[in-house]
Amino acid sequence: MTTQEMTHGTAGQAVAGAGRPAGRPRSEKAEKAIIEATLDLIAEGMGVAELSIEAIASRAGVGKTTIYRRWSNKEDLVADSLATLKAPLPPVRGVSVREDLITLLAAMQNEAGQDRTRCLMNVAMSDADRYPRLMGRFVKVAVEPRRKAVRDVVQRGVDTGELRPDIDVDVALASLSGAMLWYTKWGNAELTDGLAERIVDQVLSGIASR
Amino acid sequence: MTTQEMTHGTAGQAVAGAGRPAGRPRSEKAEKAIIEATLDLIAEGMGVAELSIEAIASRAGVGKTTIYRRWSNKEDLVADSLATLKAPLPPVRGVSVREDLITLLAAMQNEAGQDRTRCLMNVAMSDADRYPRLMGRFVKVAVEPRRKAVRDVVQRGVDTGELRPDIDVDVALASLSGAMLWYTKWGNAELTDGLAERIVDQVLSGIASR
Numbered sequence: 529m530t531t532q533e534m535t536h537g538t539a540g541q542a543v544a545g546a547g548r549p550a551g552r553p554r555s556e557k558a559e560k561a562i563i564e565a566t567l568d569l570i571a572e573g574m575g576v577a578e579l580s581i582e583a584i585a586s587r588a589g590v591g592k593t594t595i596y597r598r599w600s601n602k603e604d605l606v607a608d609s610l611a612t613l614k615a616p617l618p619p620v621r622g623v624s625v626r627e628d629l630i631t632l633l634a635a636m637q638n639e640a641g642q643d644r645t646r647c648l649m650n651v652a653m654s655d656a657d658r659y660p661r662l663m664g665r666f667v668k669v670a671v672e673p674r675r676k677a678v679r680d681v682v683q684r685g686v687d688t689g690e691l692r693p694d695i696d697v698d699v700a701l702a703s704l705s706g707a708m709l710w711y712t713k714w715g716n717a718e719l720t721d722g723l724a725e726r727i728v729d730q731v732l733s734g735i736a737s738r
Numbered sequence: 739m740t741t742q743e744m745t746h747g748t749a750g751q752a753v754a755g756a757g758r759p760a761g762r763p764r765s766e767k768a769e770k771a772i773i774e775a776t777l778d779l780i781a782e783g784m785g786v787a788e789l790s791i792e793a794i795a796s797r798a799g800v801g802k803t804t805i806y807r808r809w810s811n812k813e814d815l816v817a818d819s820l821a822t823l824k825a826p827l828p829p830v831r832g833v834s835v836r837e838d839l840i841t842l843l844a845a846m847q848n849e850a851g852q853d854r855t856r857c858l859m860n861v862a863m864s865d866a867d868r869y870p871r872l873m874g875r876f877v878k879v880a881v882e883p884r885r886k887a888v889r890d891v892v893q894r895g896v897d898t899g900e901l902r903p904d905i906d907v908d909v910a911l912a913s914l915s916g917a918m919l920w921y922t923k924w925g926n927a928e929l930t931d932g933l934a935e936r937i938v939d940q941v942l943s944g945i946a947s948r
Contacts, residue, residue, distance in 0.1 A: 702916075706915075710912040732946040
């Protein structure tokens with residue numbers, strides 16, 4: 529086997545293995561147009577069931593093969609499109625656990641305040657049971673890294689002694705992020721000043737009398 | 739005006755004011771059939787947009803006027819149907835704040851474990867932005883009483899001194915119920931033993947080192 533054959537072989541395997549094209553997309557512009565078209569159609573009220581690669585291609589002004597070259601199926605495309613709505617994770621300073629938790633929760637609050645994001649997330653969540661592949665991919669690319677960021681800060685606090693050594697890290701994550709979810713889902717979190725700080729301080733100190 | 743006229747007049751006003759029939763429904767059985775038909779159609783994947791009074795009447799085996807006699811519009815009917823999925827609020831003993839919070843959170847966990855409830859709630863939540871009347875009514879009849887039950891226990895704790903006097907009751911509610919929501923939404927809450935107890939104990943004691 530020549531070097532050239534080996535290279536081709538490897539590239540071919542990567543395509544088959546990941547279900548995605550090897551290497552960089554031929555055109556970042558086309559990828560952006562496809563993602564925007566997908567989000568626009570969902571925002572206009574098209575459910576995942578009705579959404580077709582054909583409709584997306586037509587809206588994006590590309591051929592269907594251009595889409596299939598990047599995504600082997602609709603669910604992965606929707607998941608990746610939704611993931612682009614997430615703001616980048618804010619950097620944490622790593623000095624104070626309290627400060628870093630406020631940074632991460634404030635970013636969560638800020639993101640939820642965006643109308644378009646909220647609308648599209650509602651659509652995605654509604655189809656959770658019907659589209660496990662979509663949800664699985666979305667959780668992996670969009671939810672897990674954010675969950676991990678909060679968990680890492682809590683774990684660091686346990687390690688440094690800023691937090692009690694015997695806490696349940698999972699329950700801490702749920703109380704912190706769940707409290708913000710509670711506000712963004714049911715209340716008007718975007719109107720609530722200093723919400724991240726109030727949540728973090730109260731979860732840190734507890735509510736029981738000493 | 740005779741007493742009889744006055745009585746009729748009052749009944750008539752009640753109908754006009756509430757948009758619902760006065761007095762008891764003529765047939766509890768018909769009402770039950772209408773609600774079951776509504777839930778079945780949603781469970782089969784019919785979105786609120788597609789759902790029609792006609793389809794519900796046909797499935798329930800009643801005439802459309804039988805439905806309109808009870809609900810003036812589709813959104814109220816869907817909200818009331820979804821509300822029937824909620825288990826009755828468990829009674830709290832009123833002795834210990836910790837014990838009562840565990841009772842309420844355990845009921846929340848138990849409810850979320852029901853597949854049908856979860857599926858139907860997903861559908862309802864997905865349409866939140868498109869159907870504000872539906873959501874408004876659902877929040878009023880199903881969500882608010884549960885929120886109030888937790889809030890009342892927390893407030894009682896503040897009043898009796900079991901909880902710190904300076905806590906933010908809203909944030910406490912969000913940390914407790916939000917933590918359970920976090921598990922029921924993203925995790926496998928039904929598989930997690932003693933979850934309500936773990937959440938309540940950690941929110942009570944806080945996670946910071948003393």
